[in-house]
Amino acid sequence: MKTSSFFALLLFAIGLLLLPLNRIHAEEAGQPVKKLILPGESFLLEGHPAFILWPAEDKRQDPQPWVLYAPTLPAYPDSHEKWMHQQLVDAGIAVAGIDVGEAYGSPKAQQAFTALYTELTEQRGFAKKPCLLGRSRGGLWVSSWAIRNTDKVAGIAGIYPVFDLRTYPGLERAAPAYGLSVSELEKTLGKNNPISQVNKLAEAKIPVYIIHGDEDRVVPLKENSATLAAAYQAAGAAESLELVVPQGQGHNFWPGFFHCQSLVDFSIDRARAGAGLKPLQKQGAKSIDHVVVYRDLPYGQAGNKPLLLDMYYPTNQAGPVPVVMWVHGGGWKNGSKDRCPATWLVEQGYAVASIDYRLIDEAQWPAQIDDCRTAVRWLRQNAKEFQLDANHIGVWGGSAGGHLAALLGTLDAPPGEEVSSRVQAVCDWYGPSDLLTMPPNVVGNGRTAEDVAKSNGARLLGGPVRELPDLAKQASAYYQVSQDDPPFLIMHGSQDPGVPLEQSQKLHEQLEKTGVPSTFHIVAGAGHGGKEFQTTEVRQKILAFFNEHLLRSAPPIQ
The missing domain is CATH 3.40.50.1820 (Alpha/Beta hydrolase fold, catalytic domain)
Incomplete structure (x- = not known):
């Protein structure tokens, strides 16, 4: 192994060792393990910070439908995602995640996901099939786990998600997380790169909803979400995947990515399905x-x-x-x-x-x-x-x-x-x-001056409409x-x-x-x-x- 690769692996390992120690000190000091954007709880699980955003007590169910979110890093989920997560908890869906650092879907990340899944489903009454939600690098986290646990996944939602390690973060940055040199990781992409195995998701017909801009230069659409869609097409499962491609959008904080009700509705319905519940009633253009x-x-x-x-x-x-x-x-x-x-x-x-x-x-x-x-x-x-x-x-x-x-x-x-x-x-x-001739604004036919003063037109203008003729004409x-x-x-x-x-x-x-x-x-x-x-x-x-x-x-x- 090259010296540079050895030191990169050593620094990565030291960072992983120090992270839980820092979090333990925080717990002992009475500080929360993780700062949350919505009410919930944070805790340590096998040395990793984890969290749950809880629905209100009267909206919780047994089993509890939930969304497994990624990436859970110190900064994530962030303020841009607050509206989205609020919609989920308002619909009775819990949101949970576990911080594995910059692990990029590596075996260590998958083990932590499994530990969280086991804790929630066996100890806390959560449903056996969550919906997975990955934003950006979180796509690597959720897809790598889903590929190996297709029987435990109700659906996958994504906001410009990564599926191909080669596009992001690139093999040189990803290799330390896998405990491999760059050349070793390259040789094992067939089993370590999610995009090489997404056919397993397609064959299992796991429902997917993704929103991904066509001008994304950080996580290119073609090599990631579009390749996943092609795999579903080839497997005869195209009806199980919906890919929304906003034109002219890249890897950014465009509100449409984070206020996408269609993606939220999908996540809610798949989480409910994973708990054996019916979808919520559809309305309007949904x-x-x-x-x-x-x-x-x-x-x-x-x-x-x-x-x-x-x-x-x-x-x-x-x-x-x-x-x-x-x-x-x-x-x-x-x-x-x-x-x-x-x-x-x-x-x-x-x-x-x-x-x-x-x-x-x-x-x-x-x-x-x-x-x-x-x-x-x-x-x-x-x-x-x-x-x-x-x-x-x-x-x-x-x-x-x-x-x-x-x-x-x-x-x-x-x-x-x-x-x-x-x-x-x-x-x-x-x-x-x-407004001057609208009956509720005119005295007569049983309407008194007192009635007219209380009309909607009067409340709109700030007084009886006939007493404000210029304003009434303007309106x-x-x-x-x-x-x-x-x-x-x-x-x-x-x-x-x-x-x-x-x-x-x-x-x-x-x-x-x-x-x-x-x-x-x-x-x-x-x-x-x-x-x-x-x-x-x-x-x-x-x-x-x-x-x-x-x-x-x-x-x-x-």
Whole structure:
């Protein structure tokens, strides 16, 4: 053995010996063995720091479903992964890991994984089949163990995971962890390099979900995740693996990697399956093919509160795609981004962004439209990151969301706006267009002045609407129409008991009078929303409208 190799091995061994001693001293001093990003416990197991992020007591089960995470190093899991792990524990899934240092999937790392697995399954009531989650070098950790324990694995999730030692960390850096010289490790790659044996995972049809950027220079997609996918294809197990490849992304802290709800949902369902439990109920675009969901992306800040949106993105499209922003209803006082009826557009090649905005118990007008504008700007500013067509952004909303969507299309841009908040198409579902004539804001027909002062419109504006006419007009699309407004599609139920049909009729007429393209569709027999708005006919009209104005062949509105 060369002298340099000998000293490298010696230093590596000394480091491994000192690590548990340092941790023991920490325990004796009453300090935690490991600093955790979420509530849990840390402990020593065979001299290695280990941890468990626990679900709340009322969400724990027997056996306990869990995720085995890697890499567990002093810095990992880190703050970037906090949201992801929070979703897991909120769903009743424990997260556990063990620190083996820079072991790169070596036999020593595998032994520690087995020790943790044995401790949790035999002593703590954890399920016999966890889902494994590997980030970057953690892919070496989880895949090397899974290859040798296919009967103990419910699934594998990965964020730009490494499977090929030759690409990362390289044989020279990996050799000491294996107790071998570089030449010796090279000769044993057939058994020590996970990518050489991933066919075992494919043959066992272990479910896999990976998100990996196509411009990753640290962990190249081709030699790692794409090679694993090819092995699954060759084994006839392609349906067991999903590989999401965000275009233009490398080995970085892009929020999409760490707010990937689709990867989290996969991990939750596989962990539950490993505990003999049914998958959680699917909602919205989770059940649509060729879609990845990015959840709780911060698009702005209101005081100490982050403003969040969810992004539904088609994975079967190349290049930038047009985007439709959904604005929820709820009388400006209720509702959230979580229920998004626009997700079916993803199947048609659109990205869909569903936003939250400040409700009237948090802030009054114009906070709501300010948040909507901020969201549009964020979509433009992050268009390259998420492969969005910044020139073709549409907005669609229902009820109070329709009111805000219509105002996005009609209000003049704020002075000094550096990034445009203009949209190129508006779909308005039964939104109030004139707050001054909305029945809840007008005394009469049994409504007293006291009733009017308590209306949602009054709470939005900060006082009875009729007493604030200028502010009410500013917050009413009917009074804001101008020739440069984008095209409108307005839909309203013929039997709407909440927002009179006339509200949409007069907005449509004003748009046409001003020369703005507008289509008005009355949904026969429909009330304020409902199943009548989910028909094939309605969807075809919406799709045709957005296709006409948002596809790249359509010129952007200036």
